Amino acid sequence: MNPASWSSIPNLFDLSLPLALAWLSPEGHLLRTNAYWQKVFGHYPEKNSSICITDISPKFEWDVLIEQILDSRSSKQFAADIFQNDILSNCQLSFEPIFEENHLVSIVLVAESYPSLSISNQKLELRMEDRTNKLQAIFDVIAVATEAHEKDLGTVLQGCLEQVIDSTYASGGAIQLLDSDEEFLELQAHAGLENEIVSEMQESSAESGLFGWTASHQEKLILPDLMSDWRTSEVIRNSDVNVYAGVPMNAEGELVGVLSIFREKKRAFSSDDISILASIADQIGVIIANHRLRAENDRLMLLEERNRLARELHDAVTQSLYSSVLLTEALKTQANKKNLIGVEQISDQLQSNAHQALKEMRLLIHNLRPSILSSVGLTRAIRHRLKAVEERAGIKHQLNIIGQIDLPKYVEETLYFVTQEALNNSLKHANASNILVTLKQSDMLLTINMMDDGTGFDTESLEDGGLGLVSMQERMHQIGGEVVITSTQNKGTNVKIIWGAKI
Numbered sequence: 001m002n003p004a005s006w007s008s009i010p011n012l013f014d015l016s017l018p019l020a021l022a023w024l025s026p027e028g029h030l031l032r033t034n035a036y037w038q039k040v041f042g043h044y045p046e047k048n049s050s051i052c053i054t055d056i057s058p059k060f061e062w063d064v065l066i067e068q069i070l071d072s073r074s075s076k077q078f079a080a081d082i083f084q085n086d087i088l089s090n091c092q093l094s095f096e097p098i099f100e101e102n103h104l105v106s107i108v109l110v111a112e113s114y115p116s117l118s119i120s121n122q123k124l125e126l127r128m129e130d131r132t133n134k135l136q137a138i139f140d141v142i143a144v145a146t147e148a149h150e151k152d153l154g155t156v157l158q159g160c161l162e163q164v165i166d167s168t169y170a171s172g173g174a175i176q177l178l179d180s181d182e183e184f185l186e187l188q189a190h191a192g193l194e195n196e197i198v199s200e201m202q203e204s205s206a207e208s209g210l211f212g213w214t215a216s217h218q219e220k221l222i223l224p225d226l227m228s229d230w231r232t233s234e235v236i237r238n239s240d241v242n243v244y245a246g247v248p249m250n251a252e253g254e255l256v257g258v259l260s261i262f263r264e265k266k267r268a269f270s271s272d273d274i275s276i277l278a279s280i281a282d283q284i285g286v287i288i289a290n291h292r293l294r295a296e297n298d299r300l301m302l303l304e305e306r307n308r309l310a311r312e313l314h315d316a317v318t319q320s321l322y323s324s325v326l327l328t329e330a331l332k333t334q335a336n337k338k339n340l341i342g343v344e345q346i347s348d349q350l351q352s353n354a355h356q357a358l359k360e361m362r363l364l365i366h367n368l369r370p371s372i373l374s375s376v377g378l379t380r381a382i383r384h385r386l387k388a389v390e391e392r393a394g395i396k397h398q399l400n401i402i403g404q405i406d407l408p409k410y411v412e413e414t415l416y417f418v419t420q421e422a423l424n425n426s427l428k429h430a431n432a433s434n435i436l437v438t439l440k441q442s443d444m445l446l447t448i449n450m451m452d453d454g455t456g457f458d459t460e461s462l463e464d465g466g467l468g469l470v471s472m473q474e475r476m477h478q479i480g481g482e483v484v485i486t487s488t489q490n491k492g493t494n495v496k497i498i499w500g501a502k503i
Helices: 035-041 062-072 116-146 153-167 195-201 209-217 271-336 340-368 378-390 409-430 469-478
Strands: 020-024 030-033 076-084 087-100 103-113 172-178 184-191 203-205 221-223 243-251 254-263 396-402 434-442 445-452 481-488 492-500
Touching: 020 035, 030 035, 035 103, 062 076, 062 087, 062 103, 153 172, 153 184, 153 254, 153 271, 172 195, 184 195, 184 209, 184 254, 203 209, 209 221, 209 243, 209 254, 243 271, 254 271, 271 340, 378 396, 378 409, 378 434, 409 434, 409 445, 409 469, 409 481, 409 492, 469 481, 469 492
Parallel strands: 396 434
Antiparallel strands: 020 030, 020 103, 076 087, 087 103, 172 184, 172 254, 184 203, 221 243, 243 254, 434 445, 445 492, 481 492
């Protein structure tokens, strides 16, 4: 609907009043402002319908206001914030509706500022509050980074992106990562964007367009008017977004992706906004670098585990089978000689070899199965291991839990690996009949004690750590823990795993 004619409103806009006046359409667009408004809040061209009250007063619910005016057909007053040069100023807003033939045709807005000294103090407070919020956003991203090892990368990036959007008053944003061939930017996280933009950003060129320009030049790209820039795609031109800021994300000096945020409102990003974007982009780069290091470490650990299983298959089972073949031939020889004592002795040894080979095979089969640790937790995973391997091997076992076991995922993974190594050693070398495992957590200290009644050994006689001790110690040192082994020949072995703040 066309707004009312100029003559239908008292000519207040030419008077020298200490009040900021704006003439609004029913849709909230600024049609005219007086000199005081322009002095306090900035100049807005007359009859420029592209500027809306919600562009300069964030979080203002225009639809709610219109509904209240139509219901009461009277003026409405609110205390609200209005942007002045990208700084929020607190004002008392009064909306005076103008009706023609029962139709709302326009609204006069009176924005009454607080006294100048009060305004200065409020501006300072608002600026400090705004910068505090931005600083808090950086702290929150750093906090996310410290917990990143417990979450998948997509979840971490989504959390970081939402912090950016909230702290910069953006309407939406996205994080794209450079693919391995450095040809495309692949979407990893997004929020507040239209489906068409999301589809376009799923895989975009790393050389052209808004995002590709930022990636290829490794420079910030700040566009207060997307519609006038040659890099803007047709999809974005046909969307509701109007303002763009893109920042390259780097890890160890190498480009890893692009952080993009958008605004639907035609208000450019401030220098503070750009600063926080750059800071958070740096933090995201660190997160991505650490994630990739952990992924590479996991890959190497998996390769190491496969090689270890292959060695065990060769060294243990193959040797046991070869020894059994030799014993079978010796058994035949003694049988031909009708040496019953020799037959009995070799049969006992053959039975012992077969029993040990069965233990080894059960252990290898258990290790080849996917780990259930991530789905059931540390205590249940250890209990499952004891039932699947030790119990079937005829070893009596007991698991005691003292306290509430509550550990980070990466700690559980390491503790489970070291516990399995200790149990494997007992199974293969100790010839134990009983094993007791005790998990205890108090405050930030956790211990795992494993005691068996096996043959034991001289710990000082082990060469180069032996029995995988070096690997166990290295794993524990990576998380700030340690392994202590005590053993006496013919009296059993005690393996104590310690992790926590008291280490």
